[in-house]
Amino acid sequence: MRVLLVEDEAELRNPLEARLRREGYTVDAADNGRDGLFLGREYGIDVGIVDIGLPQLSGIEVIRQLRQAGKHFPILILTARGNWQDKVEGLEAGADDYLVKPFHVEELLARLNALLRRAAGWSQPLIECGPIELDTRSQTVCLQQQPIDLTAYEYKVLEYMMLHAGQVVSKSELTEHIYDQDWDRDSNVIEVFVRRLRKKLDPEARYKPIETLRGRGYRFVLKRAESSSAE
CATH class of the missing domain: 1.10.10.10 (Winged helix-like DNA-binding domain superfamily/Winged helix DNA-binding domain)
Incomplete structure (x- = not known):
């Protein structure tokens, strides 16, 4: 399965990308919203992980433009702790789930797994x-x-x-x-x-x-x- 990872913090993006690859995912990673939008439009993405606070183009705008381009793959947004406005805005823009930083990678993997299954019409692992x-x-x-x-x-x-x-x-x-x-x-x-x-x-x-x-x-x-x- 192909994952789009858009996260500007290298100390989070790099180990997360490495872990996703170890779990068997193919990963397209970007450190800014503009590159993330390009990858999401150009490649056959199965699920996305998009941080809200991105340089060049916000995570909200990335999601909004992907949906406008007809990209329907599920998207998990990453938000700062306690910022409920970001969660609401992200979900309204077209995201399917959210995770609050800091988080355990095991929880992120479980959420990705669930999003992929549900997008394909399956309810169980x-x-x-x-x-x-x-x-x-x-x-x-x-x-x-x-x-x-x-x-x-x-x-x-x-x-x-x-x-x-x-x-x-x-x-x-x-x-x-x-x-x-x-x-x-x-x-x-x-x-x-x-x-x-x-x-x-x-x-x-x-x-x-x-x-x-x-x-x-x-x-x-x-x-x-x-x-x-x-x-």
Whole structure:
């Protein structure tokens, strides 16, 4: 999943960016509002973290302009303690949640996880589609309750497709959401990941969880469990 991080304080931004990457996120980071707005407009962002007090362009204005540009990814705003006006203004501008500084990174990660799930229509951390279960908290996958060993990028591809189960996902969309902007993006690598996932998730070709749509991309076709879907 791709995170937009817009925070001008380097002592917060740098360790937070490093932690997000360790957690498996792809991160686009900016230290001012103008650059943050550019990244949010140009790249396939899944969730945003935007500080309110930014140089060049305020966090409120960044959010407002992203929404006006038709960007609907969930946004978590960072605010100073006790400044309730910022929280209200941020939410009214289009933010989805807020976190007050200082905060524990574990809480921020939990809120990001929840925002991503809800944006995709899931209510619980455990994503269930047929016999396949993916836990977004522990980043583990099971087939018929037996653990499946996936590489980091195999997991990223599967997580994105399961969160968007039933939807067509193009190769370019997958590369946009799992790779950093400065990486060489080869769509053939996506084919390799999908081929590996099919072998690991469906070794006997019983379920056929990932459908290929020629010229369009892939679709995760196993039905969502009712208990995991949002009301």
